[in-house]
Amino acid sequence: MNDLYAHLDAQFDRHLDRVRAFVRIPSISGEGKGMAEMAELVRDSIRGLGGTADVVPTPGWPVVTGAIDAGKPKTLLLYGMYDVQPVEGEEWLAPPFNGDVVNLPDFGPSMVARGVYNTKGPLAGLFNVLESIQTVGGRLPVNLKFVIEGEEELSSPNLPGFIASHRDRLGADATYFPFYCQDRHGKPVMWLGVKGIQYFEVACRGGTWGGPRTRGVHGSNAVWIGSPAWRLARVLATMMDDREGITIEGFTDDVLSPSAEDEELLQRLARTFDSATQLWMWDAERFKYDLQGADLLRRYLYTPTLNIDGIWGGYTGPGMKTLLPHEVRAKMDVRMVPNMEPERVRERIRAHLRRVGRDDLEVHFYEGYPPAKTSVREPVVQALIKTFRDLGHEPEIWPHLAGSAPFYLFRRVLDQPFAMGGLGHGGRPHSPNEYATIAGMRLFEQSVARFLFAFAEG
C-alpha cells in the first residue's frame, strides 16, 4: 500500500487535472449541454484502463457501461453518474464549469465547480486510483463492472430499463458508489441506504371550474372570475399542516418503525451526531421539530417529505402589474422512507386531489423510485468501515441518507448489497459554490485504493 500511496501522491497534480477535465464539461442533464462529450470521456477513461466500455443509448441520456476483468475471484459493480444540476440564476465565486481552486475561508484550497462534489470529483478520483493501482501493481485486486448513468439528477428515468435489459451482464458481489463522505470536521459519514423519490409537477389553470383559460387577464376580474393562483395555494394548503405535517390521507400508512438493527445504529449515531454542523450546512437557525439526538434523527430518517421545489405563475417582473394569471405551477417531490413505494404515493396524491375536488389540476409525475437499504453486516460495508478505521477515522454510520439515489436497482433487481462513500470533503450540492477540498481529494484516493483491497480480502 505504501508504494501505491506514494504513487498517488506523486501523480496528484495530474490527478487534479482529470477532475478539472470532468467538471469543465457542463453536463447538465436537465438542459442537455455537453452530455455526449461527457459520456465519451467516461467511456474512454474505462478503456484507458484496459477495460471494455460502451456508451449505451436509452430513450434519454445514455448509460456508460463497461468491465475490467482482473481475473480475480471477487467482482465489484461501480455505480456513478456523469450528469450534474443546473446553475441557472445562481451566483458563483468562480465560473461553475472551470475547476478553479479557491481558498475558501472555512476549508482552505478547494475546487469550486458544479459537480465537483456531486459527483464528478469522486468519479474522476476513482479513475485516478485505478490507474495508479495498475501502474504500481499491474493488476486490480477485484474485477470491476461499471454503470455510469447520465440522468441521476433527473431521477434516473431510464436506468431501470437499462438495468433490466443488461441484468445478465451486471452480476457482481456488491455495488459501490464512490463519494466524499467526510463532514467539515473530518468525520467520515456512512449511509447504509437512501430514501426514494417521486418528483412531480402540478399545473393549475382556468377551465370548466372557472378562471381564465389561455391568457392572464386584467386583475380587476379577480372579483368574479376564479383564480388558478388561489386555487393552487388553497389545494397546497390541504396537503400540509402548519407544523409541516403531511395531511394527505394514508400518506404515511406504509411507513415502518426502524428495525432493531437500525434502532441500534440510531442510538449509536446520536452520540456523535453534530446537529450544529447540520444546521450550518443547510443555512438554518433551527430544525422544524423541537427534538434532539435519536428522536430528531428518527424523524429525519423515517418521515416522508413533501417538498415544494419551485412555484411560479403570473407577473413576476419589476414594479406593479395587476393580472389574474391563467396558470400557476409548482414543482414538488416526495422523499420516501423504507417500505414506501412510488406507485402508492402517486395513487394517494391523485386520490387526495379527487377528495378535495381538485382533480382538474394537471399532475405530471416524473419517474420515481423506492428507497433501498443494506445491512451493516454485509462484507462490502464492513470493508469500507475497516478502510476508514485503518486510515485513522472512526466512521459515523447512518441507517440511511435523507437524499435519494436509485440503489433499489442494485439491491432489489440485481440483488447486490451496496456501499457508498470514501474519505474527502465537499458541500453545497445543487447550490451555488459547490466545492470539494483539495486535501480531501488526496484522502479520497487513498481510501478508495484501500477499500478495493479490503473488499478483495474480506
Next chain:
Amino acid sequence: MNDLYAHLDAQFDRHLDRVRAFVRIPSISGEGKGMAEMAELVRDSIRGLGGTADVVPTPGWPVVTGAIDAGKPKTLLLYGMYDVQPVEGEEWLAPPFNGDVVNLPDFGPSMVARGVYNTKGPLAGLFNVLESIQTVGGRLPVNLKFVIEGEEELSSPNLPGFIASHRDRLGADATYFPFYCQDRHGKPVMWLGVKGIQYFEVACRGGTWGGPRTRGVHGSNAVWIGSPAWRLARVLATMMDDREGITIEGFTDDVLSPSAEDEELLQRLARTFDSATQLWMWDAERFKYDLQGADLLRRYLYTPTLNIDGIWGGYTGPGMKTLLPHEVRAKMDVRMVPNMEPERVRERIRAHLRRVGRDDLEVHFYEGYPPAKTSVREPVVQALIKTFRDLGHEPEIWPHLAGSAPFYLFRRVLDQPFAMGGLGHGGRPHSPNEYATIAGMRLFEQSVARFLFAFAEG
C-alpha cells in the same frame, strides 16, 4: 358639427399616424424605457394647440400639465396617462410597439399595440379632435386643463403630491378621462366611478422561525428544515376560503350596500348587461358565483378583491431540481369598493399576519388609493350620455368600474365631478394583443368633439 365631422374624416389617416407615433414609444413605467420621450411628445402636443404645457418632475416619472384658455365660461380638466404596462414574456401577433394594423377575425382592421386601448389611442385621438376643432372653428368650446401622468400603471404614487402642490392651478368645472368605451357589439358602457387599489408584495424567507436563510439547499432537507414555500402557501390559504371569500378579519367591515341611486342603476344595468360578452372578454367559462343579473353585478361592484398577481420562488427551470428554496414571493393587490380606505386595508393585512403568527413575512405596500364615484345627475355625466344618444347609441351605465384609477384626487381633493369614456372599441388591456378597432377610432373622435360642445352648452 357636420363641418367638423367632415374634417375629422378627411384627416383620419394623419390622425392614425398620431396614434401610431404615440404607441411606438415603449413608455413602460415599470421599466423606464421611453418615458422622457413620451412626456415630451405629450407636452408638445398641447403646445401645438397653442396651450401652455410643462413636463413637471416628481420623485418618479413626471406629470405633463398644461392649459388652453379659450376664453369660455366653462373649464374641463383632462386627465390621462402616457405610461403603459410591460410586455415581458408575452407573445404578440404583431410587435407590441409598432402600431401595425391587423385584420382581427372578430373585429376587422384593428391596431394591435401595447397601450393602443389603455390609453394612448384615446389620448392621441383627443389631440386629433382638438386640432380639428381649432382648424374648423377657430376656438375650443371650453377652456382646457391637462394632467397627463406617467405612473398610472404603477398605481400613481406621485400623482397625489402633484395634485396637492398644483391644486390652485387645477380648478375646473369637471374632470374628463377619454377612453374607448364601446363593447364588442357597439354598446357604449359608462362607468360613474372606479374601485380603489392597494398593491403589495409579500416575501417569505428563512429566519429565526427556521428555513434556509440565504440560499436554497438540497431538497432532502425539507424533512427537518422549515420551508418558506409551504409557509407562504399556508399563510395565503388563511386569507381566502375555497369559494374565494376573503377571510381576513374585518376586511369587509367598511363596505356599504349600494346607495339608492346605485341600486336603481344596477337594476337598469341588469337589463342590458351581457354576461356572455364579459366571460368572452375575460376568457372564462363561468363566474365564481352562481348568480345572475343584478345579484352578480352587485357582487362584482361591491365586493373587495384580494388577488394574486404573481407568485414565484425556487427552481422553475426545465426538468427536475430538488431544492428547498430560501425565499418565495407573491405580488398581490386589493381592489377597494366604496367606503374602503387603503390605510385600513394595510392595517388589516398586517393584523392578520400577526394574528396567524406570521408577521415575519415581509410586506411591502405600494402607494394605494381609495375608490371614487360621481353622481349620474352631474352635468358632465349628462353631457356624455347626451353625446352617445345624439350619435344613436343608448349607453349602458354602471355605478362604477371594477378597475382602478386615482379619480379620488379629482373628486375628493379638487372637488370636481368626473366623467370618462367615448365611443370606440378596444380590448385586452395588460394582456398580449391589446387592440383598438380602426372604425372605433373614427367614432371616438366624433364623440369627443360632440361631448366638448355638449358640456359647454349643458
